[in-house]
Structure formats: structure tokens, C-alpha cells
Amino acid sequence: MKSFLYRHGLVLFLVVMFGRGIIGMLTVKGIQAFNPALTVQKDLGWLVMLLYAACAFAAVKWVRMDKEIGLIKPASKEWFVWLPVLIIPLTLGLHLGFHSTWGHVPLLLIAALGVAINEEILFRGILLRAMLPFGKAVAIIVPSLLFGTAHLGNIFVGGxxxxxxxxxxWTFIAGMALTALRLQNKSLLPAIGFHFILDAVEYAATGEFGVHSINFSLGWLTILVLLNAAFLVYALYLLTRNSNSVNTGIGAVSAKY
Incomplete structure (x- = not known):
């Protein structure tokens, strides 16, 4: 089983996606059986995200794929070139302000870290590895499209x-940018770090675990899409600039698949 999942990354991706969902659902239902007033959006989101991250990390460690998908130190030491992308969480924080209690912040940070680890391992790790044999363009676009589609589910749970x-x-666009970030650094850690910062700001601003019932203006939503589009352009520029190192790194690893 372990070797099969290692060789068939797409199957591993599906197993983790559905497996973590089942575990999360059963956990929430079990807790709500004792206290029906607790909801994922307001109370249990941090626990669900933590479980998701644990499932994703345990899966890649079990099949011994963790280092191969990028759970290693970045190859590039030029981390400072990615500082401009922090304009996105900065703009988000300035626009939304801070609408949470300090006692709730630790849980929001746990949720943000859980989301970052879970989604980066799944989409920029397992799925990216499975798509690379089909070419870099496919590997950047397909996982990112699925990443964006996965967020549509928030509409059906109160968002x-x-x-x-x-x-x-913006998650589709940002997903492509984060994939370029992962390829350029040959590591998931910078993508996890940026993802965590962005979600931490968003969660602290809204006081919710990523499933928002509050209204956002059309103008602000458009600005956020444009900011992520600028992130994508910048990320692709850096990836192209470092194409030689990419081809001798992860590209060479993926060739055997």
C-alpha cells in the first residue's frame, strides 16, 4: 500500500483529501453530540484545521515523500526577494482592521497554521509532484484550479x-503564484510561511476561521484579485529568472515519474 501510494500521487492526494474530511466531520459530530451549540465557523475551526494538517503531514511522512515534495530548507537564500508579496496581507489588515478578542487569537493562529500546512502539502506538494511529469505549465495550472475550486465549498457552509x-x-491566481514560489525555492516552507501570514491576518481581522458570513464590498474584492494577479506576475518572473536552477532541481527529480 505504501509503495503504491508513493508511485501514484494522485491517488494519495484523493485519499488524504477525503480521509481528512471524514476524520474532521466525525470529530465535529462527536463534539456537537455533547454541545450542539458549538459550530465550525465560530468555535471548532481551529481543531478541524489542525486535524487536516496532521493528516496531510502524517500521510507524506508515512509514504516517505515529505522531503521530495519540499518539506526541506529552501535552496535559495534570496528570501528577501519575496518580501514585496507581503503587501497583500498588509493591505488586507489595514482594510479590515482587527475584529477579534485577544483570547481568541491563539486559536485563530492555530487554524491559520493548520490551513497553511494542510493546503500546501496537498496542492503544492502531493498534487504538484503528480502533475510535474505532464509539464511545468500543467503542474502550475491544474493544482491551482483545483485549489480555487475547493474554496467554493465555503459557500455551502455559511460563507x-x-x-x-x-x-x-484569487485562490486560483494565488495558487499559481505559490506554485512558482515553491518551484523557485525547491521547498514548501516559504509557501507555507506566506500562506500562514495571509490567513492569520484574515482570521484575526474577521474573528472567523476562514468561512465568512460578513459582507465585503465589490471594490475591495476586486482589489484583492488584482493584488494576487500582481503576485503571480512577480512569482513567474522570479521563477523564469531562476529557470536553470529549477531544471536541475525539482524538474530532474520529477523526470523519473
Whole structure:
């Protein structure tokens, strides 16, 4: 089983996606059996995200794929070239402000870290590895499209519809940018770090675990999409600039698949 999942990354991706969902659902239902007033959006989101991250990390460690998908130190020491992308969480924080209690912040940070680890391992780790044999363009676009589509599910669990649709757009775009970031660094850690910072700011601003019922203006949602588009352009520029090192790194590893 272990060797089969190692060789068939797409199957591993599906197993982890559905497996973590089942574990998370059963955990929530079990807790709500004792206290029905608790909800994922307000109370249990941090626990669900932590479980998701644990499942994803345990899966890649079990099949011994963790280092191969990028759970290693970045190859590039030029970490400072990615500092401009922090304009996105900075702009988000300035626009939304801070609407949470300090006692709730630790749980929001746990949730943000859980989301970052879970989603980066799944989409920029397992799925990216499975798609690389089909070419770099496919490996950048397909996992990112699925990443964006996965966020549409927030609409069905109480999220604002307009926010959900725009979230699909910017997560698709940001997913491609994060994939370029992962390829350029040959590591998932910078992508996890940026993802964590962005979600931590968003969660602290709204006081919610990523499934928003509050209304966002059309203008602000458009600005966020444009900021992520600028992130993508910058990320692709850096990836192209470092194409030689990429071809001798992860590209060479993926060739045997």
C-alpha cells in the first residue's frame, strides 16, 4: 500500500483529501453530540484545521515523500526577494482592521497554521509532484484550479456567496503564484510561511476561521484579485529568472515519474 501510494500521487492526494474530511466531520459530530451549540465557523475551526494538517503531514511522512515534495530548507537564500508579496496581507489588515478578542487569537493562529500546512502539502506538494511529469505549465495550472475550486465549498457552509466566488478567483491566481514560489525555492516552507501570514491576518481581522458570513464590498474584492494577479506576475518572473536552477532541481527529480 505504501509503495503504491508513493508511485501514484494522485491517488494519495484523493485519499488524504477525503480521509481528512471524514476524520474532521466525525470529530465535529462527536463534539456537537455533547454541545450542539458549538459550530465550525465560530468555535471548532481551529481543531478541524489542525486535524487536516496532521493528516496531510502524517500521510507524506508515512509514504516517505515529505522531503521530495519540499518539506526541506529552501535552496535559495534570496528570501528577501519575496518580501514585496507581503503587501497583500498588509493591505488586507489595514482594510479590515482587527475584529477579534485577544483570547481568541491563539486559536485563530492555530487554524491559520493548520490551513497553511494542510493546503500546501496537498496542492503544492502531493498534487504538484503528480502533475510535474505532464509539464511545468500543467503542474502550475491544474493544482491551482483545483485549489480555487475547493474554496467554493465555503459557500455551502455559511460563507458569503460573493466572497466565495471572488475567493475562487484569487485562490486560483494565488495558487499559481505559490506554485512558482515553491518551484523557485525547491521547498514548501516559504509557501507555507506566506500562506500562514495571509490567513492569520484574515482570521484575526474577521474573528472567523476562514468561512465568512460578513459582507465585503465589490471594490475591495476586486482589489484583492488584482493584488494576487500582481503576485503571480512577480512569482513567474522570479521563477523564469531562476529557470536553470529549477531544471536541475525539482524538474530532474520529477523526470523519473
Amino acid at each position: 458569503d456567496v460573493a466572497f466565495g466566488l471572488f475567493q475562487f478567483a
